[in-house]
Amino acid sequence: MGLGLLAAALGVIAFVRYRERETASMQRDVTLARELRELAGGDDVRLAAVDEFELAIYQRLFYASVVAPRIRSAAWALLGTALAVTATLATAAGDGLLYTVVHVSTIVLAAVFGVATLVFTALALFHTATTPRVSFEDSYGQS
Template identity: 70%
Template structure:
């Protein structure tokens, strides 16, 4: 076995581990945001009518909802793009490995791997495009209007 094959194999293993770690990290972030949203509801109930406490809960919720936008809209597309990119990498590696042999079977496997790589590449570009579009067009959560209305009520009182 050539040493380059070992290096390529270790690189593919590292790529797979990196994608899995990235996806797990992002899923953990989503779970944390769900816990934070539940905590914000509890804090709002505990704050009662105290305006200072309610204002701090509003700030906490603002941070949560801004992160929740990413985690719920853009995050899944980026995770899908990462999986598809791993599919491209593995398919291309299979095509290169199949190219090393002679015969009809190796040629068929190489062509099939290249077709699969093209499909995964198209999926990767699609998911990246969707993530960019959603990041650019989906409105962010903003409490600016509600803050302005609260300040007007406070000055009137």
């Protein structure tokens, strides 16, 4: 069970770190798009290519700014739930007042982290379904 918890903790940490690197990459892309727009000057073909690149950035920005923080929070809460449940199971066999207090505390923690996991997951799903994405399809149809 200990190896499973360690693997879960490392998995959550790796997932969160990956998402943070994606945000840093997006910031570099925004800077690059700005520089490319300046270099394009008045060339329509180059400006169209920069517009396409910016569109891809804006679509990724939706996910990175609205949905990803909630997914990261849900991942941390899920890890907290797993650790609290493990602590609950570990203290269940104990005898005495201290074990009882710790056992009840870990049950409460497991419930709080479990509810937080559900709330953050629901928020991520809600924002995925309801937040409008950036789209330039209408402007392409008019040209």
